[in-house]
Amino acid sequence: MTTPAVEATGLVKRFGDVRAVDGVDLTIAPGQVFGVLGPNGAGKTTTLRMLATLLSIDAGSARVLGVDVARRPHVVRQLIGVTGQYASVDEKLTARENLRLFGRLQGLSRSASAARADDLLERFALTADAARPLEQYSGGMRRRLDLAASLITSPPLVFLDEPTTGLDPRTRGQMWDTIRELVRSGSTVVLTTQYLDEADQLASRIAVIDRGRKVAEGTPGELKRLVGASSLHVELRDAARAPEAAGIVERVLGEQPSLSPEASRVVASLPDANRAGDVLIALREAGLDLASASIAEPTLDEVFLALTGQPTQGEAADDQEVA
Amino acid sequence: MSTTADSRPDTLAPTEDGLSRLVAEGHDLRPRVTFAETVSQTFALAGRSVTTMRRNADQLFDVTFQPLLFTAMFAYIFGGAISGDVRSYLPLLIPGVLAQSTLTACMATGVQLREDMEKGVFDRFTSLPIARIAPLAGPALADLLRYALAAVLTVAAGLAMGFRPGGGVLGVLAGGALIMFAGWSLAWIFTWFGTVASSARAVQGYSMMILFPLTFLSNAYVPTDTLPGWLRAFVHVNPVSHIVSGVRDLMNDGAVTAQVGWAVLGCVVVAAIFLPLSVRSYARHL
Known part of the structure; x- marks a missing residue:
């Protein structure tokens, strides 16, 4: 050994x-x-x-x-x-x-x-x-x-x-x-x-x-x-149709996405980046007009949220360490 | 004294830890710092201090301009009052200014050490397999140059003003050597402050507090027979008085007197107390 x-x-x-x-x-x-x-x-x-x-x-x-x-x-x-x-x-x-x-x-x-x-x-x-x-x-x-x-x-x-x-x-x-x-x-x-x-x-x-x-x-x-890999963020021009979009995302990815408070944004966890295309195509076929679409990598904050159940203290995580 | 935790016997039980296995694998590992290594590390770090000194010549102000200023200033202010005229005051004054300048230079040792310790490079020294005393002893060794510079300029200023030391060249050199040794040993007091104080500013504060009584409550500038009894008592035990008297005896009379002996003894005692204290307190920062 x-x-x-x-x-x-x-x-x-x-x-x-x-x-x-x-x-x-x-x-x-x-x-x-x-x-x-x-x-x-x-x-x-x-x-x-x-x-x-x-x-x-x-x-x-x-x-x-x-x-x-x-x-x-x-x-x-x-x-x-x-x-x-x-x-x-x-x-x-x-x-x-x-x-x-x-x-x-x-x-x-x-x-x-x-x-x-x-x-x-x-x-x-x-x-x-x-x-x-x-x-x-x-x-x-x-x-x-x-x-x-x-x-x-x-x-x-x-x-x-x-x-x-x-x-x-x-x-x-x-x-x-x-x-x-x-x-x-x-x-x-x-x-x-x-x-x-x-x-x-x-x-x-x-x-x-x-x-x-x-x-x-x-x-x-x-x-x-543990964190659930990347996440897909789509923002709709018409906030009223967000629940409809969420339904489509859930059908394609098989997992329930979350809606942002102002309800125009749908966020879904994305285990496989290739599935992002499928989601976007499905949304277009349903005639949903997107303001923006992006894929975000998991951040340290998300790791912490997942591991400790609480976010990292403050917004300091990206600043220079002082301690 | 030179290392912190490994003051154990040299022999290593084979199963004690991984050291013997690592040595068997061909790592060249030493269980402790040898004396020769300590000396070589001290010289390497003294070299670093000398390079730094050369690049920051403005930091030599306290050992260049100050002794010149003090010699001229005190000679013309006190000369007439104390000794009748400037020229007769110089044999009394020059050793006093030497002591004052050297002590001021010692103080800078402590302040600079503290500033250094707050920088990243001291982390590097700490993480290297070197004697714990080396980062303290290196600068202390390099500072001998500062004391020498102050001594040369003070004596030169004195000579220019009419100082004719009775001890001749040898007496002056011996006086200079004594003052440099005094500087080296008293610097350990300030080095210790450097290792215990919370900031360079605090070191400066503590140092001033002991520097002024030590130099002014001594025979550095005035004969002691006019002082009140209680003050004279302090002046007589103050090691700075003995250093000043010793330097006077060497420079003015070329005589190795009992005062020289007391001065050397006082310096040895100070170093024997504050050198180990400094190393211990520095090593405890780890």
Whole structure:
């Protein structure tokens, strides 16, 4: 049996009276991307920081590749790379100076750390900007450098805390490619995210965290089945005919759709995207005039609604995480 | 002292945890930080501080402009009143300004450490397999350059104003060395503030509160025989007084006196208390 990359039981972290993490169990098999999904303040970052020796563990225990985190933090630190939510690089140094410093700190000789820095700059497409002060770096470049700094010793386990929060879609895609590449080269990646699509794209297993507890765990497919996949939204020009449209949708999809409060909009869960066409054709044949039609992917809010029976707190889920 | 939780014996029971298995699989893992590694990490981090210092030369204001200003200002204000004329006051004043400038520079150590700790890069230091003392000792080592700069400028200003130290070149160098050692050890007080305070502003507040009594309630600027008895008692136990007296003896007389001994002892005691406190409090942030 292979040793799990991470094995945590009953992890607890208290901040004053608040139990930020309240008994989380995790078993993460090596060689995969494991996603920890949850809204702001759910306890994802705190969980990750405990596993990465950045925070003490108040109760429960954790092992990284079989090594106890609380008892042997120094050994665990040799096995992991950590990329935080805020760039954990020195703003006052250049990219090359940062990488060399971290290499030296981890016992590489002057020449070895210089060579390693150049390797990583090349791999993360930062060579051209290696001598620029970090103040001039874009968010995406900073994240790439941050990730590069975590990989100096090629650690078998890499923790990424919200690696793409605040990045534009193109840079986000590049970061995803880098993470996939990392796993192909044999590392295990544990990442936190508040985006379901990110977890879906990258992770082979996802744990959903809410209010310090794990509320679900499974493959992306299993989780999406919990939510009911995509949904079809159609809006009618004549609100009075909405019930008639709802009847047609139910006949085609075999499931009762919901009507919006103002009754001009019909929303139906759509397990198979191909059926959307059938619904639209049936509506046109019935002579119903549509104002708009769209298919929406399940959102994190819907996952939460399905898993916890309550929506995520506030509208913060799409903003930058602050906790 | 250099690590937090792994103060256990070196031997590992094979079944104790995954370490021995990982080592068997070919991972090059060390159970703890060695002394040599600690030294090399401290120097790497001192190098980082020096680079940062060079790029932010404006932050050297407290060790460049301030000692020059204080030397000139105090010499012309107090010189006549205390010693009859400016030139005879300089042997008394220069060691005092050295102590004042060095203590101010120490304070900046604590404030900068706190600012640094609030940035992401300290998370990186924490997550790296390095000695817990290195992120504190590195900047402390680099700050020796700041104290040296302050000492050179103060003595140069003094020389320009007519200061002719009786201890000669060796005496002045020895005085400079003593003041740098004092700076290094007293800086651990402010480093400790840096690790316990909630913000850089708070560090500044605490530091000011102890900096002023320590420097002004000493013999740095005035002879102590005019002071009321209770104040003289405090001045005599204040380590800064012993440092100032020690530097005076070295620079003016070229003599290694008992005051030098007391100064060194005082500094060793301060470092012996505040260095472990700082490392402990920094490691507890984890």
